[in-house]
Amino acid sequence: MKPVPQMPAQTVAPPTATSGPTASPPAVEVHDLTVAYHTQPVLWDVDFALPPGRLVAVIGPNGAGKSTLLKAILGLVPLTAGWVEIFGRPPREQRARIGYVPQRESVDWDFPTDALDVVLMGLYGRLGWFRRPGRRERERALNALAQVGMAAFARRQIGQLSGGQQQRVFLARALVQDAALYFMDEPFAGVDAATERTIAGLLRELRSAGKTVVAVHHDLQTVREYFDWVVLLNLRLVAAGPVEQVFTPENLHTTYGGRLPVLTQAAETRLRRGTGSD
């Protein structure tokens, strides 16, 4: 594996002006986190804190450990070193407050089930062992499907939905979880324009409802439009903070090395010219 450019991680302290008089715990706090599969570290000494109520993009090149970071925060992979806290407590104790949207390719879409049933799965944790979902749960699931514009497809077998529709079903499933903190693994990957608009609108709604969203994101062009915080990652943390402060050409260069794709280079030039500080 190539050596990663050494650079001190630049972290920006959560703005104290916007948070209340009593400092509430950060939505996510990651402290000196290292994760290694076998001998290769996939995350190296990562350290940051995310304030609640923000839309946070996790960006970095392929193999930078973005998905692993989400899984480590969720407690789905063993941590080699360091710790994670969700709202000031270990993730294990906060399951009911966490919603998770996996990558679309991570499941078998030939599975014999329909959209409604997949959304209902989001309520399984709340039901506990052995109990089956009833009418109330079904109503909530239908509402969530309507919220993402998929009510008409409730009884459609999931393999017969388009990629964008499948992604919306996953989002509806996260919505019924009614969590305070959402983790999404590439929610915008390979979706059509209509779905992209739906998801972006949904993210804004979640934020105005006081929720925190942490999403792995690939499209550097839309980071400014969709998110207000950003975590730049390439095995090590490059920077974490508000978009306008840390989403800079210098940090992007450190994150991606010389491997910025052409399109993102174009976006970067736009950044250099000093357009847009929203």
Next chain:
Amino acid sequence: MSAEWAIVLTAVLTAAACALVGTFLVLRQMALLGDAISHAVLPGIAVAFLLTGRLNSLPMLLGAGAVGLVTVALIEALYRTRRVAADSAIGVVFPALFALGVLLITTQAGRVHLDAECVLYGEIAFVPFNRLVWGGTDLGPRALWVLGAVTLLNAALVTLCWKELKVGTFDPTLAAALGLAPGLVHYLLMGAVSVTTVAAFESVGAILVVALLIVPAATAHLLTERLGRMVVLAVAAGGLAAVGGYGLARVWDASVAGCMALAAGVLFAGAWLLAPRQGVLARRLEHARRVRQLAGDLLLTHLAAADECPPGVPAVAAHFRWRARRTRRLLDELAARNLVARGPDNLLRLTAAGRQRVADFQDRRGQRHSGNGGDPTERPAAGC
């Protein structure tokens, strides 16, 4: 109960117990693991038989069930070292355990009545002779009781842990994030597969039991898009294969287990070919229908572009490099739907409905008459 009924009922219960857990093996894409477990429990069966001198006793079920779980744990431990791939890990572990079982049986064959052939292929015809006697009362064939109990056990597991099995199969990451312990559910299922395999081996043997675990469930998967119905259909397909297989065995005077596996295979082949939505035939027809529709839309678009000098049939065929017969057939179909009209000069023109259809088609493609000359369908036909 007559001996014949006992045999048929045993066969049906075997198939039902297998189909209940087999459904989840198929959906987890773990068919090979079922195969591995069914072979690897052999040393457990052999040791339990040597100790108790009985087939299908409780210690045998428990012992072999434990060996089944050890098999799964060994395979996963070996795979986790990443020195071998997942399928190789399975391929390394189960033949070793299976061979151990075969050696145990063949070296001890003189001492006990358990021959390798019976273990490998099963001998359901002996089922009526092995009775369960309780306090001096004959309660009937022992295998019937054991398989009945295992079927109930599997039905209870599937019913009680329905949503846990479902989410753990469809999306184990979500199951873990929800705190529904997919690992525990996985081992429960694998324990059930092990016990089922052991209970079933007397009727179908260690080799063919995999046919009952996998084939009826795979058949059901082709026939439905609901998990509940898939379980029911898998049990039904298994039962049908059991009864049909027994009938065939009577007619041909052949191995019951072999005939059951054959019947299950025939049912699968039928579903594979004829399933209403997912069958090969339905897929082919649907594909052909879509291709024909697209060809029709392309042809209409071509005619719309060539409005000023309408082409004849040969020009259209030459433009698309279609054979004359295909072109004529397509045009006949479009004419029948009143989209194209053939003038007295034998040239092809769009009707009003045809023009509307082209507009809709281009709308759907999101490129309504952009005027770029690059689209081959928009070039006017030659020879005008």
